[in-house]
Amino acid sequence: MRSRGLQQIGDVGQVTDLALLFPPKAESEYSPTNSFQKIYMKSLSLQITEIYSSIQGESSFAGLPCAFVRLTGCDLRCTYCDSAYAFSGGKRVPLEEILCQIQSLNCPLVEITGGEPLLQKNVLPLMKTLCDTGKTVLIETSGAHDISKIDPRVTRIMDLKCPSSDESHRNLFSNLAHLKSNDEVKFVIGSREDFEWARDQLHRHALNHKVRCILFSPTFLTAPSPSQTKGHPGLNPKILAEWILEEKLPVRFQLQIHKFIWEPTRRSV
Numbered sequence: 001m002r003s004r005g006l007q008q009i010g011d012v013g014q015v016t017d018l019a020l021l022f023p024p025k026a027e028s029e030y031s032p033t034n035s036f037q038k039i040y041m042k043s044l045s046l047q048i049t050e051i052y053s054s055i056q057g058e059s060s061f062a063g064l065p066c067a068f069v070r071l072t073g074c075d076l077r078c079t080y081c082d083s084a085y086a087f088s089g090g091k092r093v094p095l096e097e098i099l100c101q102i103q104s105l106n107c108p109l110v111e112i113t114g115g116e117p118l119l120q121k122n123v124l125p126l127m128k129t130l131c132d133t134g135k136t137v138l139i140e141t142s143g144a145h146d147i148s149k150i151d152p153r154v155t156r157i158m159d160l161k162c163p164s165s166d167e168s169h170r171n172l173f174s175n176l177a178h179l180k181s182n183d184e185v186k187f188v189i190g191s192r193e194d195f196e197w198a199r200d201q202l203h204r205h206a207l208n209h210k211v212r213c214i215l216f217s218p219t220f221l222t223a224p225s226p227s228q229t230k231g232h233p234g235l236n237p238k239i240l241a242e243w244i245l246e247e248k249l250p251v252r253f254q255l256q257i258h259k260f261i262w263e264p265t266r267r268s269v
Contacts (some may be wrong), residue, residue: 057258
């Protein structure tokens with residue numbers, strides 16, 4: 001991710017110029033015909049739930065066409081999880097094939113998500129190779145695993161889990177020292193307690209001075225997933241917006257816009 005493709009508006013960054021965000025790229029450093037790279041990529045693999053293209057629904061990149069790579073497996077069970085189907089199953093896919101599938105989608109923006117993608121170590125060379133080919137790469141991660149080994153060109157969209165997730169004890173606060181100016185921190189907020197906790201973390205760690213933007217996202221009504229997650233009643237977006245305005249917080253309010261375009265439970269969108 002080239003920082004010159006972004007402009008700051010106050011304390012809340014936003015993508016403002018697509019020509020700068022996606023400048024002309026040099027010829028790809030990865031080629032399926034390169035024998036050494038081909039052998040290396042065939043020797044590595046990842047457990048994959050799905051690869052697809054859609055509209056990016058979250059972050060400062062919301063609204064842009066994006067290729068998504070959803071990895072299988074997660075060691076958290078957030079109450080509001082909307083991708084419990086990625087906890088298990090999937091298919092073992094060589095990195096070479098993953099790269100070819102991504103190239104076929106013809107999207108300059110690629111997001112690695114899950115599940116929890118950092119549970120699989122081979123996600124690191126995948127992201128590096130995608131950056132080498134000129135892609136703008138994002139990773140969504142729970143914040144419970146070390147982000148320091150991720151290629152610095154990747155934009156890390158890192159959660160800090162609020163109390164109503166039932167997973168706030170898993171936050172790895174040492175990750176805050178590794179955040180970069182092109183990263184983003186997300187709080188999924190489901191109650192007033194969550195809001196006050198997120199506000200306090202924002203101020204305590206001066207997060208708006210560490211990263212491009214802070215995302216405050218209301219929880220969506222989420223049904224329980226049998227023997228997996230508890231579910232969540234959701235939070236009215238208007239209530240969260242009013243809390244943010246009342247306290248004049250330097251954060252970006254966001255909705256998961258793909259859930260308004262398509263059915264909220266629909267996959268591969």
